Amino acid sequence: MTHPRTNTGITIWFTGLCGSGKTTLSRALEQELAGRGYEVEVLDGDLMRQHLCKGLGYSKADRDENIRRIGFVAGLLTRHGVIALVAAISPYRAIRDEVRRSIGNFLEVYVNAPLEVCERRDQKGLYRKARAGEIRGFTGIDDPYEPPLSPELECRTDIESVEECVAKILRVLEPRLPKRP
Amino acid sequence: MTHPRTNTGITIWFTGLCGSGKTTLSRALEQELAGRGYEVEVLDGDLMRQHLCKGLGYSKADRDENIRRIGFVAGLLTRHGVIALVAAISPYRAIRDEVRRSIGNFLEVYVNAPLEVCERRDQKGLYRKARAGEIRGFTGIDDPYEPPLSPELECRTDIESVEECVAKILRVLEPRLPKRP
Numbered sequence: 226m227t228h229p230r231t232n233t234g235i236t237i238w239f240t241g242l243c244g245s246g247k248t249t250l251s252r253a254l255e256q257e258l259a260g261r262g263y264e265v266e267v268l269d270g271d272l273m274r275q276h277l278c279k280g281l282g283y284s285k286a287d288r289d290e291n292i293r294r295i296g297f298v299a300g301l302l303t304r305h306g307v308i309a310l311v312a313a314i315s316p317y318r319a320i321r322d323e324v325r326r327s328i329g330n331f332l333e334v335y336v337n338a339p340l341e342v343c344e345r346r347d348q349k350g351l352y353r354k355a356r357a358g359e360i361r362g363f364t365g366i367d368d369p370y371e372p373p374l375s376p377e378l379e380c381r382t383d384i385e386s387v388e389e390c391v392a393k394i395l396r397v398l399e400p401r402l403p404k405r406p
Numbered sequence: 407m408t409h410p411r412t413n414t415g416i417t418i419w420f421t422g423l424c425g426s427g428k429t430t431l432s433r434a435l436e437q438e439l440a441g442r443g444y445e446v447e448v449l450d451g452d453l454m455r456q457h458l459c460k461g462l463g464y465s466k467a468d469r470d471e472n473i474r475r476i477g478f479v480a481g482l483l484t485r486h487g488v489i490a491l492v493a494a495i496s497p498y499r500a501i502r503d504e505v506r507r508s509i510g511n512f513l514e515v516y517v518n519a520p521l522e523v524c525e526r527r528d529q530k531g532l533y534r535k536a537r538a539g540e541i542r543g544f545t546g547i548d549d550p551y552e553p554p555l556s557p558e559l560e561c562r563t564d565i566e567s568v569e570e571c572v573a574k575i576l577r578v579l580e581p582r583l584p585k586r587p
Binding site: 264266276277279280290292293297298301302305306307 | 434445447457460461474475478479482483486487488498
């Protein structure tokens, strides 16, 4: 990590409530970008917890450490020309901004759907458990979510389709894409 | 992580006792490869503990988890065309072999200097502390080191110079280098 480098890649950071559509959007965008020949990697919060964050819980400190680690890996990929797509609730604004500063080439996408919509979707059954008190510290229920104040993009997944969201992201992303390998 | 990819990069894994010369060799090789225009990243065990492994100790389970995480990141870089140079004691053979299998394009360098040489160097003063009982579970003193049985390369840093070692690694590495970006 001693050589100065051109930041050729970029990190696209999807933040939002559980069930807001972060993974869906990141996978759709991944497919589009991979199809165009870019090096692209999805860093999904759930998978990262398995690979990098075993033992971390859901306290603020543990959530921050989780995000810091994902940000570290996204930063490594970004400086080697990869498009890193991070899909992670990342509820705290300060740590998202810290990661943004450390990575440099960074684009924040606020994946926004009202809580009641996310809760209705409840793909993993987690909202039900949180409402039943079986899970504590669940973002949006009994743990805070701090929406971005000035994200590069906002996707309203309750009223915009996946295709519309991806097209919208691509319009902002295109001028900032790395050289194709 | 759903798209099949060509494993264009490679991981070069430096294993050996503390003070054997892993960081020195990886930095020298980094400089050489970066000078030739390759994407290269050193994943140094000590730095990785700060960034990815806060809270992990030095029990076998924690050491294995540490190595698994470094291996995960090296694997991500490798499949995106980067040359990942890992410098980590990684004392246990089974976990090194697990990482080798999961990464695929992998080259193991046994950085071998006799314990008495490493102890004499003692750049960080850790051997002194381990001998004094101030540090417990120190590899080579009161914790095991399992040398590789069939590493692609062995560097005897007590009798070979850094330049000789780097030249030796390059001879084995060259046919396996990725396409230059």
